[in-house]
Amino acid sequence: MSMSLDSAMTGTQNHDDLTRSFAFTTQLDAVMTWGQRNSLWPLAYGTACCGIELMSVMGPKYDLARFGAEVVRFSPRQSDLLLVAGTITEKMAPVLVRIYRQMLEPKYVLSMGVCASSGGFYRAYHVLQGIDKVIPVDVFIPGCPPTPEAVLDGIMLLQKMIKDQNPRPWKQNWKAPEL
Amino acid sequence: MKHLISFDELKSDFVKNQSLQVEKYIFIDAFGDQAIEVPKDDIVVLMQFLFEVKQFDFLIDICGVDYPDRALRFDVVYHLLNSITGQRLRIKSQVAENEGVESVIQVWKGADWFEREAFDMFGIKFHGHPNLRKILTHHEFVGHPLRKDYEASRQQSCATSLPIHFDNEPGSPGDVLNPKLLPLNIGPSHPAMHGTLRVMAELDGETIVRANCEIGYLHRCFEKMAETHPYQQVIPYTDRLNYCSAPMNNIGYCKAVERLLEVEIPPKAQAIRIILAELSRIADHIVAVGTGGVDLGALSAFFHLFVFREKIYDIFEKLCGARLTVSLTRIGGIGNEPPEGWYQLILDFCDSMDKEIDEISRLMLDNKIFVKRTMGVTPIKPQEAVAWGYTGPLLRATGMAHDIRKLKPYYGYDQLDFKIPVGTSGDIYDRYLVRIEEMRESVKIVRQICKNIPEGDYTIRDKSIVLPEKKDVYGNIEGLMNHFMLIIKGIKPPQGEVYDATEAANGELGYYLVSDGSAAPYRLKVRPPCFAIYQSFPSIVKGSMIADAIAAVASMNIIAGELDR
Numbered sequence A: 001m002s003m004s005l006d007s008a009m010t011g012t013q014n015h016d017d018l019t020r021s022f023a024f025t026t027q028l029d030a031v032m033t034w035g036q037r038n039s040l041w042p043l044a045y046g047t048a049c050c051g052i053e054l055m056s057v058m059g060p061k062y063d064l065a066r067f068g069a070e071v072v073r074f075s076p077r078q079s080d081l082l083l084v085a086g087t088i089t090e091k092m093a094p095v096l097v098r099i100y101r102q103m104l105e106p107k108y109v110l111s112m113g114v115c116a117s118s119g120g121f122y123r124a125y126h127v128l129q130g131i132d133k134v135i136p137v138d139v140f141i142p143g144c145p146p147t148p149e150a151v152l153d154g155i156m157l158l159q160k161m162i163k164d165q166n167p168r169p170w171k172q173n174w175k176a177p178e179l
Numbered sequence B: 001m002k003h004l005i006s007f008d009e010l011k012s013d014f015v016k017n018q019s020l021q022v023e024k025y026i027f028i029d030a031f032g033d034q035a036i037e038v039p040k041d042d043i044v045v046l047m048q049f050l051f052e053v054k055q056f057d058f059l060i061d062i063c064g065v066d067y068p069d070r071a072l073r074f075d076v077v078y079h080l081l082n083s084i085t086g087q088r089l090r091i092k093s094q095v096a097e098n099e100g101v102e103s104v105i106q107v108w109k110g111a112d113w114f115e116r117e118a119f120d121m122f123g124i125k126f127h128g129h130p131n132l133r134k135i136l137t138h139h140e141f142v143g144h145p146l147r148k149d150y151e152a153s154r155q156q157s158c159a160t161s162l163p164i165h166f167d168n169e170p171g172s173p174g175d176v177l178n179p180k181l182l183p184l185n186i187g188p189s190h191p192a193m194h195g196t197l198r199v200m201a202e203l204d205g206e207t208i209v210r211a212n213c214e215i216g217y218l219h220r221c222f223e224k225m226a227e228t229h230p231y232q233q234v235i236p237y238t239d240r241l242n243y244c245s246a247p248m249n250n251i252g253y254c255k256a257v258e259r260l261l262e263v264e265i266p267p268k269a270q271a272i273r274i275i276l277a278e279l280s281r282i283a284d285h286i287v288a289v290g291t292g293g294v295d296l297g298a299l300s301a302f303f304h305l306f307v308f309r310e311k312i313y314d315i316f317e318k319l320c321g322a323r324l325t326v327s328l329t330r331i332g333g334i335g336n337e338p339p340e341g342w343y344q345l346i347l348d349f350c351d352s353m354d355k356e357i358d359e360i361s362r363l364m365l366d367n368k369i370f371v372k373r374t375m376g377v378t379p380i381k382p383q384e385a386v387a388w389g390y391t392g393p394l395l396r397a398t399g400m401a402h403d404i405r406k407l408k409p410y411y412g413y414d415q416l417d418f419k420i421p422v423g424t425s426g427d428i429y430d431r432y433l434v435r436i437e438e439m440r441e442s443v444k445i446v447r448q449i450c451k452n453i454p455e456g457d458y459t460i461r462d463k464s465i466v467l468p469e470k471k472d473v474y475g476n477i478e479g480l481m482n483h484f485m486l487i488i489k490g491i492k493p494p495q496g497e498v499y500d501a502t503e504a505a506n507g508e509l510g511y512y513l514v515s516d517g518s519a520a521p522y523r524l525k526v527r528p529p530c531f532a533i534y535q536s537f538p539s540i541v542k543g544s545m546i547a548d549a550i551a552a553v554a555s556m557n558i559i560a561g562e563l564d565r
């Protein structure tokens, strides 16, 4: 079961597998992805200003709970969405990678703000120029900081990706950096 | 400008002290700041003297400045403050590349992290400092980034994290752990550490035997970025220092540059700046109190308070279109005229905020669990706090009514009716008490100003400082030329240096700005309030329970953006 789920997530079904009826797996997948996308448990990796704006997303007005993603877990073992909100410095990079590796599959990464996505306007000696240098990212949200609406949009995009079972080559081809 | 203390008086006092080489001193009085250049061998004796005899009780900041063409390459700069009179003094000393200077940690223990930072950034050695190691950059980083010959964009990757370590103390080296005790690492990715702080401790049961904190996980090279950007473009970077109250950082920075340019902003701009500053103070305290509650397990205060923070963001958004990182001020005034109905919006907010403060104070301060978790926990005495360099709500919680808005009023704070709330014991409970009362006072200030907005322009109209309005840029050739020239050439303040401080939400936010006459700052050092406060953490939590340490971190309201810069 876990095998088929895993391969379904990565979009590499083994179509020769005669033990699985096509109709059956799509339906099961549909149920699984429905469950997954509506109960994303984020690990809020808020390091800077974007983390403050992320609080607004969680807070009463924008209310991430409407998207089933309000159960913030600070343990990587319990969460499936790594929400990186804020600048990641060179000093922080090994910590981020370790957290990512500790998360269980299936897992997704959302990069909130230009700092996390590309280093932003910190073209500077101590700032990692984008977290995609060290971990695979599914959705980038632009903005400095992105408005809460933009973050919600990013989450909806991720939900859609899960629903459509988009292939994720960036994740498949990811190799843990030598840390 | 008249000073509280004259150089003649200082000189005559100095000569009485045989060990000072007064004849070599250079006394500088420029841009309203007093500075003395002294030989480096005199530093400790001089500091001791200023501390004991002249009552300079605060060591506000220590920093380096690099002049690569000089034989004695570095300036070590000390900023002192006499908290009773408000007198400030800057002491500078030159050191060569491979020399060092005596540490002043014996005079003020708050010199600890400041000296480590100067060492990290410039490689200046401080003899006698027990823990002179890197502080902001990672441990694999080679070189000293704020030296002029270090390229701003040269990154060095880091593959590992340091193991648990402590400060060296007599008889107990920092990197040797005690096998009988339990080592514990919290953070940097931990909810109570706000994502970027790392605390290490050795525990006996639940009691902390020794603790240490590692910072620098959010070192975004603000000061280097400032050196490589023109004056106007530094403003957005300042937003991201203390991002919980971004406008205050804009204001502090612009105020420093304006002093260097020797311009005075119009009354209306001053009034708007006060409104922005006080609203940000409220927003900052909302975050401090709200997340402080969360760290103790009280979620409801957070949800309650954040509704009001959203209202403040709405007010900012109405003015400039951004919520959090607003960059509202310009050198010379404010970016634009507030929209119609803006002041009324603020007045409405004030009314609802008053009620909310009552509610929140009932919800938190009268809550039995909250009281038990905070009252009498990690208290600190005023003298102790001053020695560490505490300012802001944490210092006032100890009972010292120190506030720059009263001590050296700017922008007409002296015309306003407000009080400085103080605590009595300096414990965690008092810190929240002071913050909640300060919100009340800020509401009072904002209300007074909104009812009484001065007429006139919102910015000065000096063509070499302020960009023309958009309608002129698009409408006539002079405006277009003016815009073009100012963008290409930038603002060029005269050569010189200033230190300017404002009362930010966490305490004294200072900007030390050195100009070489070019369009970008030669050096911009920020004196972040929580840097001085947080360095005391290992010593104040010693002997308390681990859960109390969490409450203590939360009450300090450490904002990594300004801590690590």
Ligand code: SF4
Pocket: A048, A049, A050, A051, A085, A086, A087, A112, A113, A114, A115, A116, A120, A143, A144, A145, A146, B240, B325
């Ligand atoms: S993207 Fe902007 S708001 Fe977000 S962490 Fe970076 S500087 Fe701060």
